[in-house]
Amino acid sequence: MPARPSRVGLRVAALGYLAALLVVPVGLVFYRTFEHGIATAWEAVTTPEAMHAFWMTVFMVAVAVPANTVFGVACALYLVRTRLPGRAITGAAVNLPFAVSPVVVGLALILVYGQEGWLGSWLTEHGVQVIFSWPGMVIATIFVSLPFVVREVVPVLREIGIEQEEASRTLGASPWQTFWRVTLPSIRWGVAYGVILTTARALGEFGAVSVVSGKLAGQTQTLTLHVEERFQAFDLPGAYAASVVLAALALLVILSLTLLQRTRET
Amino acid sequence: MSPPADAAAVLPGPGRGRRRGAGRAPPVAAGALGVAYLSLIVLLPLAAVVARSMEGGLGAFWEAVSGSQAVAAMELTVLISLAVVVVNAVAGTLLAWVLVRDEFRGKHVVNALIDLPFALPTIVAGLTLLALYGPRSPAGINIAFTQMGVLLALLFVTLPFVVRSVQPVLLELDTEMEEAAASLGAGRLTTFRRVILPNLLPAIGSGCALAFARALGEFGSVVLISGNIPFKTEVAAVFVFGQIESDNIGTAAAVSVVLLGVSLVLLLAIGALGSRRSRDAG
Amino acid sequence: MTRFRFPLLLLVTLAALVPAACGGPAGGGKRLTLVAYSTPKEAYAEIIPGFQRTQAGKGSTFSQSYGASGDQARAVQAGLPADVVALSLAPDVSKLVDKGLVAPTWDRDAHRGMVARSVVVFLVRKGNPKNIRTWDDLVKPGVEVLEPNPFTSGGAKWNVMAAYGAQLEQGRTEAQATDYLKRLFENIAVQDKSAREALQTFSSGKGDVLIAYENEAITSQQKGEEVEYVVPDQTILIENPVAVAKKSKNPVQAKAFVDYLRTPAAQRVFVEKGYRPVVESLQDPRRFPDPPGLFTIQRFGGWPAVSRKFFDPKDSIVANIERGLGVSTG
Numbered sequence: 001m002p003a004r005p006s007r008v009g010l011r012v013a014a015l016g017y018l019a020a021l022l023v024v025p026v027g028l029v030f031y032r033t034f035e036h037g038i039a040t041a042w043e044a045v046t047t048p049e050a051m052h053a054f055w056m057t058v059f060m061v062a063v064a065v066p067a068n069t070v071f072g073v074a075c076a077l078y079l080v081r082t083r084l085p086g087r088a089i090t091g092a093a094v095n096l097p098f099a100v101s102p103v104v105v106g107l108a109l110i111l112v113y114g115q116e117g118w119l120g121s122w123l124t125e126h127g128v129q130v131i132f133s134w135p136g137m138v139i140a141t142i143f144v145s146l147p148f149v150v151r152e153v154v155p156v157l158r159e160i161g162i163e164q165e166e167a168s169r170t171l172g173a174s175p176w177q178t179f180w181r182v183t184l185p186s187i188r189w190g191v192a193y194g195v196i197l198t199t200a201r202a203l204g205e206f207g208a209v210s211v212v213s214g215k216l217a218g219q220t221q222t223l224t225l226h227v228e229e230r231f232q233a234f235d236l237p238g239a240y241a242a243s244v245v246l247a248a249l250a251l252l253v254i255l256s257l258t259l260l261q262r263t264r265e266t
Numbered sequence: 267m268s269p270p271a272d273a274a275a276v277l278p279g280p281g282r283g284r285r286r287g288a289g290r291a292p293p294v295a296a297g298a299l300g301v302a303y304l305s306l307i308v309l310l311p312l313a314a315v316v317a318r319s320m321e322g323g324l325g326a327f328w329e330a331v332s333g334s335q336a337v338a339a340m341e342l343t344v345l346i347s348l349a350v351v352v353v354n355a356v357a358g359t360l361l362a363w364v365l366v367r368d369e370f371r372g373k374h375v376v377n378a379l380i381d382l383p384f385a386l387p388t389i390v391a392g393l394t395l396l397a398l399y400g401p402r403s404p405a406g407i408n409i410a411f412t413q414m415g416v417l418l419a420l421l422f423v424t425l426p427f428v429v430r431s432v433q434p435v436l437l438e439l440d441t442e443m444e445e446a447a448a449s450l451g452a453g454r455l456t457t458f459r460r461v462i463l464p465n466l467l468p469a470i471g472s473g474c475a476l477a478f479a480r481a482l483g484e485f486g487s488v489v490l491i492s493g494n495i496p497f498k499t500e501v502a503a504v505f506v507f508g509q510i511e512s513d514n515i516g517t518a519a520a521v522s523v524v525l526l527g528v529s530l531v532l533l534l535a536i537g538a539l540g541s542r543r544s545r546d547a548g
Numbered sequence: 549m550t551r552f553r554f555p556l557l558l559l560v561t562l563a564a565l566v567p568a569a570c571g572g573p574a575g576g577g578k579r580l581t582l583v584a585y586s587t588p589k590e591a592y593a594e595i596i597p598g599f600q601r602t603q604a605g606k607g608s609t610f611s612q613s614y615g616a617s618g619d620q621a622r623a624v625q626a627g628l629p630a631d632v633v634a635l636s637l638a639p640d641v642s643k644l645v646d647k648g649l650v651a652p653t654w655d656r657d658a659h660r661g662m663v664a665r666s667v668v669v670f671l672v673r674k675g676n677p678k679n680i681r682t683w684d685d686l687v688k689p690g691v692e693v694l695e696p697n698p699f700t701s702g703g704a705k706w707n708v709m710a711a712y713g714a715q716l717e718q719g720r721t722e723a724q725a726t727d728y729l730k731r732l733f734e735n736i737a738v739q740d741k742s743a744r745e746a747l748q749t750f751s752s753g754k755g756d757v758l759i760a761y762e763n764e765a766i767t768s769q770q771k772g773e774e775v776e777y778v779v780p781d782q783t784i785l786i787e788n789p790v791a792v793a794k795k796s797k798n799p800v801q802a803k804a805f806v807d808y809l810r811t812p813a814a815q816r817v818f819v820e821k822g823y824r825p826v827v828e829s830l831q832d833p834r835r836f837p838d839p840p841g842l843f844t845i846q847r848f849g850g851w852p853a854v855s856r857k858f859f860d861p862k863d864s865i866v867a868n869i870e871r872g873l874g875v876s877t878g
Binding site: 007010011012013015017018021022023024025026028029032036067071074075078090093094095096097098099100101102103104106107108109111112116118119128139142143146179190197200203204205207210211222227228231236239240243246247249250251253254255257258266 | 279296297300303304308309312314315317318322357360361363364365369370374376377378379380381382383384385386387388389390393395397398399402404418421422425433454459460482483484485486489490496502503504505508510518519522524526527529530533537
């Protein structure tokens with residue numbers, strides 16, 4: 001058995017690192033936000049701009065998460081359950097968003113959907129504005145949160161095998177019925193994890209939307225952009241309050257993850 | 267939970283329970299939709315960046331990436347990211363060790379907290395660090411506008427990678443060999459160095475590679491605390507951002523391609539490492 | 549797994565509804581987008597409600613975007629929707645005229661298209677510990693100067709011309725003035741993107757002196773910052789333009805807004821926030837004294853000539869100085 005002092009020493013070192021880097025800074029922001037009372041904090045976070053930014057963020061998530069979930073499940077099925085060509089490339093392509101800096105995502109979208117972009121000129125002619133407006137931000141959010149559902153579902157699909165699905169087919173179920181009644185329930189943990197991770201990533205997106213949004217307060221500002229804007233306007237209370245909302249959402253996310261893990265283990 | 271650690275898991279390969287003729291082919295329409303989705307959102311835009319960077323030919327590309335401000339930004343980014351990796355290798359392993367081998371009250375909470383940097387928006391991360399370590403710090407520490415500030419921000423966002431990479435390996439590690447070494451009279455440090463560490467190295471390696479890739483492209487957490495001072499604290503992503511705003515799209519694209527290239531190589535390396543590991547594990 | 553379907557459908561419906569909600573009051577409201585340079589946010593925050601109380605402004609809603617003047621102009625060129633542009637200096641508006649985004653007659657009114665004025669001042673720490681009073685003090689060794697990047701920030705261009713012109717006002721030659729600029733840039737610790745960001749950097753404790761708009765200095769004092777400002781004897785008169793964008797979807801209200809900005813009501817708000825008014829009746833030499841060596845951009849032949857000689861990104865006085873320091877000039 002390891003000697004007591006060194007074990008405690010390691011523990012202190014590890015927890016100390018975590019405290020200094022993570023816990024104290026985040027705790028300080030919570031403290032600063034509520035320092036002057038809950039009412040002040042509430043006021044700071046319910047300005048029209050802040051509210052709009054909040055709904056903008058919710059909207060981004062509401063579009064990106066279902067889209068990436070549907071795509072993710074379909075893609076996972078394609079990668080694992082079929083022998084169609086192109087799986088290696090698709091598998092690699094799905095991982096690409098992890099390799100791309102958010103700013104580069106923004107640049108990439110401008111080059112395709114901007115006024116002089118590959119598709120942008122055609123879009124502008126038809127009156128569709130992507131960059132500097134919410135569609136561009138939605139695409140950016142989808143881009144950065146794309147891989148999670150796929151990555152969580154693929155290993156699950158592999159593990160569960162196809163016996164049940166084959167049994168279902170033998171019993172006369174159509175492919176669609178098999179999917180809904182057999183496959184989907186068996187991958188629900190993977191999907192759940194994936195959805196939570198996708199949501200977290202979509203909520204927190206900053207760099208890519210920063211580039212494509214034009215930062216029109218009250219129109220194309222997400223809550224993350226709002227935090228930056230408040231900071232730059234010397235409105236620290238506003239910035240902290242919005243940050244606390246985002247941090248609370250982040251804590252909710254990891255809580256769901258932990259709960260999910262616990263439920264799954266039991 | 268280990269989201270990005272299993273890059274290998276997504277690539278097709280022999281899965282357990284797979285048989286010939288496994289799949290019923292999904293409707294072609296769904297397939298086409300999926301391809302369109304992936305292309306319009308990921309592939310086309312990334313191709314556009316590469317194309318734009320080459321628009322003026324290799325000469326223009328070289329000129330763009332060899333400008334002194336660009337070089338300074340890339341150098342700074344690589345050096346600080348390497349420092350981040352070194353710190354993470356040690357701290358991450360330490361954290362994983364304590365989380366796996368130690369028992370104390372609140373361990374579950376600490377374990378869950380490790381994921382906070384994954385869930386917290388980067389701009390908020392930067393703001394929290396600025397609150398504690400910036401000009402209005404209650405502790406009197408002010409590292410805003412310094413490279414230390416950049417380092418701190420990057421450490422924050424890359425915290426989970428090594429920890430989450432090493433934890434599962436530590437969990438599965440057979441303690442027999444450690445016990446054998448101890449019974450042969452090996453000190454604890456020696457046991458760690460010669461028995462445990464070699465088994466952890468691949469996990470530490472892939473966690474470090476992921477952390478490095480993440481640090482390279484980091485933007486949101488650095489933007490507030492670093493002051494973005496060209497040649498001193500301006501990281502590559504901030505430089506690209508500035509170039510986009512100044513309408514120097516060519517330069518922005520060129521430096522982006524460099525960043526992309528390095529990250530891709532890293533991702534491939536992690537993938538290769540991962541698949542070798544799973545093959546060895548059988 | 550029908551359990552998933554319903555929440556998903558709900559989310560998607562929500563998703564469809566929110567942009568409708570964001571579109572402003574259904575059908576009735578006129579949305580105006582103001583694209584401005586980085587500093588006048590506080591002024592417009594009060595002016596806009598004032599406009600909304602007028603007959604012409606009733607029912608209008610505003611979206612506002614603030615950023616470095618040069619970058620904002622570029623954004624509008626790149627498609628950022630705008631109804632009214634309020635930039636730091638006339639050349640940024642001229643760029644939009646060249647691209648057909650602003651009518652060429654924008655400056656043919658009583659105020660030559662201008663909406664507010666200011667002068668270039670030195671913002672220093674309270675008590676002015678380094679005793680910075682003149683332009684020569686800025687190039688002393690050990691003095692850290694903050695000044696935004698002239699290739700992104702409009703305010704920076706005003707600052708540079710103030711510095712250059714101050715040398716000429718003191719009887720020095722053009723060569724000496726250029727050399728002064730070089731020494732000044734060597735003392736610049738950080739070149740932020742915009743005037744507002746430079747103020748932020750200064751507030752965070754960096755630098756000994758910030759070259760800024762007088763109205764930024766006053767705003768920061770109003771915000772409780774521990775600073776004071778010095779109006780140097782020689783400085784330039786800043787004039788900030790405003791114009792209606794041709795692609796505006798609400799041109800009538802956009803024009804009404806621009807007109808409103810020149811009324812005493814709006815100008816009084818500008819004055820409160822530290823700007824010098826363009827409306828004669830509100831000009832107050834006691835509050836805003838004119839320094840002895842005040843000059844305008846006309847001293848150098850106006851902005852078109854100045855832009856070419858000093859700020860051409862490829863080859864100009866300032867571009868060459870910046871390149872010498874390795875800073876990107878765009």
